[in-house]
Amino acid sequence: VRQNNNLPPGPPKLPIIGNLHQLGTLPHQSLCKLAKIYGPVMLLQLGGVPTLVISSAEAAKVVLKVNDLNSCSRPLLPGARTLTYNYRDVGFTPYGDYWREMRKICVLELFSAKRVQSYRSIREEEVDSLINLISESSSSATPVNLTEMLFSLTASIVFRIAFGTTFERSGFNNHRFHQVVHDVQAMLGSYSAAEFIPYVGWIVDRLSGLHQRFERTFNELDRFFQYVVDNHLSAERTKTDHEDIIDVLLKLVREQTGFGAAQLSQDNIKAVLLNVFLGGVDTGAITMIWAMAELAKQPKLMKKAQDEVRTSIGNKGRVSESDIDQLEYLKMIVKETFRLHPPAALLLPRETISHFKVNGFEVHPKTTIHINAWAIGRDPGYWKSPEEFIPERFVDSSTDFKGQHFELLPFGSGRRVCPGIYMATTMVELGLANLLYWFDWKLPDGMKEEDINMEEEAGISLTISKKIALNLVPAKYSGTHQKIA
Numbered sequence: 287v288r289q290n291n292n293l294p295p296g297p298p299k300l301p302i303i304g305n306l307h308q309l310g311t312l313p314h315q316s317l318c319k320l321a322k323i324y325g326p327v328m329l330l331q332l333g334g335v336p337t338l339v340i341s342s343a344e345a346a347k348v349v350l351k352v353n354d355l356n357s358c359s360r361p362l363l364p365g366a367r368t369l370t371y372n373y374r375d376v377g378f379t380p381y382g383d384y385w386r387e388m389r390k391i392c393v394l395e396l397f398s399a400k401r402v403q404s405y406r407s408i409r410e411e412e413v414d415s416l417i418n419l420i421s422e423s424s425s426s427a428t429p430v431n432l433t434e435m436l437f438s439l440t441a442s443i444v445f446r447i448a449f450g451t452t453f454e455r456s457g458f459n460n461h462r463f464h465q466v467v468h469d470v471q472a473m474l475g476s477y478s479a480a481e482f483i484p485y486v487g488w489i490v491d492r493l494s495g496l497h498q499r500f501e502r503t504f505n506e507l508d509r510f511f512q513y514v515v516d517n518h519l520s521a522e523r524t525k526t527d528h529e530d531i532i533d534v535l536l537k538l539v540r541e542q543t544g545f546g547a548a549q550l551s552q553d554n555i556k557a558v559l560l561n562v563f564l565g566g567v568d569t570g571a572i573t574m575i576w577a578m579a580e581l582a583k584q585p586k587l588m589k590k591a592q593d594e595v596r597t598s599i600g601n602k603g604r605v606s607e608s609d610i611d612q613l614e615y616l617k618m619i620v621k622e623t624f625r626l627h628p629p630a631a632l633l634l635p636r637e638t639i640s641h642f643k644v645n646g647f648e649v650h651p652k653t654t655i656h657i658n659a660w661a662i663g664r665d666p667g668y669w670k671s672p673e674e675f676i677p678e679r680f681v682d683s684s685t686d687f688k689g690q691h692f693e694l695l696p697f698g699s700g701r702r703v704c705p706g707i708y709m710a711t712t713m714v715e716l717g718l719a720n721l722l723y724w725f726d727w728k729l730p731d732g733m734k735e736e737d738i739n740m741e742e743e744a745g746i747s748l749t750i751s752k753k754i755a756l757n758l759v760p761a762k763y764s765g766t767h768q769k770i771a
């Protein structure tokens with residue numbers, strides 16, 4: 287164990303690449319194992335970048351609460367620079383006046399409770415069409431690919447919220463859009479050589495074709511965003527009954543109200559749209575998929591959740607958002623899913639602004655920080671039988687995931703905490719409640735509960751998802767016969 291000027295301990299490093307070779311294909315898991323040797327406050331060198339890895343709730347609290355201001359910037363990821371129109375977004379932009387203004391717009395205008403509620407009919411309509419689609423398969427008792435369907439659900443919801451129109455009417459090919467969102471995540475998630483190997487890294491990137499791929503993806507996305515923004519500016523546009531995210535941002539551009547630090551431009555709009563897609567689509571789908579997989583593994587829990595929602599809704603024929611608050615067990619299932627499967631296992635990287643101490647160790651400015659929310663969620667020091675999915679652990683517990691309880695941090699905490707928590711949870715709870723209300727779920731022929739594969743995949747994106755698609759056989763619940771209009 288290295289001890290140097292009271293820096294945090296960490297594994298020995300190689301020249302140039304430092305500890306990069308130790309990250310493996312699932313960095314959150316590799317880092318969790320290393321933390322068992324070197325401790326919950328660990329310093330690695332990822333190429334040229336000193337990187338602090340935090341793996342306990344206590345240390346996370348010292349970073350995200352006590353030293354929030356010292357550690358609330360973001361490292362400049364080269365993939366992000368292009369994609370965010372030179373950091374004109376909110377999620378990847380470094381700390382400063384500009385970020386503060388953008389953050390204010392997000393919290394007050396884009397993701398406020400009132401705004402999220404104004405999108406209720408969009409969520410309910412999209413969930414209804416999913417249920418109708420699954421109902422069609424349920425008559426033939428064939429498995430449905432829930433992974434694909436839930437990605438398509440969150441993508442459709444976020445698309446309509448952002449652009450005010452559906453995929454079909456947008457004139458943009460649905461499949462192509464998924465592909466572009468995927469490529470964008472690859473751009474942000476790939477450990478670019480330029481970021482980690484000082485001075486010569488950019489040559490490696492050009493040789494490996496990374497740079498060309500970045501440019502192609504960016505140009506395609508930019509053309510699409512520009513097309514929708516122009517469409518919103520054109521006089522012929524038919525108004526919808528709620529303002530979509532582009533409407534809100536264009537209004538702010540026109541009025542330039544409440545925005546002191548910088549002039550808002552169309553580039554800001556496009557950069558924020560990108561954040562909304564990256565933040566909103568994958569994460570929600572991944573959460574619902576893990577929840578359904580865990581319930582399919584434990585039919586008793588599935589039944590308990592179904593009994594709750596069916597008793598509570600009765601024969602009303604649909605679960606609407608106003609019903610969700612009564613569904614206590616469902617909410618525990620969502621918490622337990624976030625504990626075992628936080629979609630952003632290492633949160634988003636932070637960068638320190640000033641010097642501070644954690645557990646007696648020195649942390650210098652310009653250090654990248656990863657908080658291993660995945661490791662903290664499975665720490666036997668806080669959680670009994672941590673590897674088991676037990677929603678009941680949250681009975682009579684005040685622990686929630688909004689950033690006040692450092693043992694459960696799927697959305698981060700502090701100044702940079704996810705501003706989309708409410709948007710995300712309304713989508714996830716409504717989706718799950720309806721899947722559980724309308725159908726009984728069986729395993730495909732010949733499969734047993736223990737055969738459900740729970741392996742993770744980090745691949746190239748910033749999120750961790752279930753590696754193998756979840757296929758289950760829906761059977762329409764016989765207690766509810768009404769068809770959704």
Ligand code: HEM
Nearest residue numbers: 376377565566569630633634697698699702703704706710
């Ligand atoms: C289950 C769903 C979601 C999860 C698990 C999640 C998780 C996170 C995490 C871990 C962070 C970084 C927090 C930190 O640095 O402390 C973050 C930031 C962010 N999220 Fe989410 N998120 C989700 C849904 C959403 C949605 C639906 C939106 C918007 C539509 C959104 C927009 C953002 C933005 C803009 C940031 C950057 C905030 C900043 O840097 O100031 N997220 N999210």
